[in-house]
Amino acid sequence: MNTQTISPGLEGQRRDGVLYTPNRKKHASLSTPSFRFTNYEIEEDGAHRQAELFYLQKQIQSQTPMVIVLEDGEKLEGQIEWYDRGVLKIRGRAKTLIYKSAIKYMYKLGEAGQ
Known part of the structure; x- marks a missing residue:
């Protein structure tokens, strides 16, 4: 079974419940995300x-x-197969588990200027 886990980098620091990474690039040209996860700890x-x-x-x-x-x-890219409070399972080229805290935003394929 090809299952990967993607998690936020260990080099980041938490401030007020938000992960800040030192080398994060700013993307000013991105459109408004269609869905963004909230931090339920806050x-x-x-x-x-x-x-x-x-x-x-x-x-x-x-x-x-x-x-x-x-x-x-x-x-x-892929279809959401399963989720719980902290993780999404995506079926794409491979089945992948993604921590919700590592997700910036998501949208339907073909929506945001693809």
């Missing part, structure tokens, strides 16, 4: 949590091809 708002669960479940049921952009700028 914000325990049930409405945001329910919106996330609804969005993910809808994408799983319709098997929507997604693009997941990680904090370091890497883009992964």
Whole structure:
């Protein structure tokens, strides 16, 4: 089984619950993300949590091809197969587990200027 785990770099530092990496590039030309995960350690708002669960479940049921952009700028394409509070399982070229904390944003394939 080809399963990878992608996690935030160890060189980063946490400040107020947000991961800051020293060599992070700024992307001013990116459009507004279609979905962004919230940090539930900081914000325990049930409405945001329910919106996330609804969005993910809808994408799983319709098997929507997604693009997941990680904090370091890497883009992964695939369909969301499974999720829990801290991890997404993506089926693309390989099955990949991605920590939600490593995700910058995600959008449907073909939406944001592809």
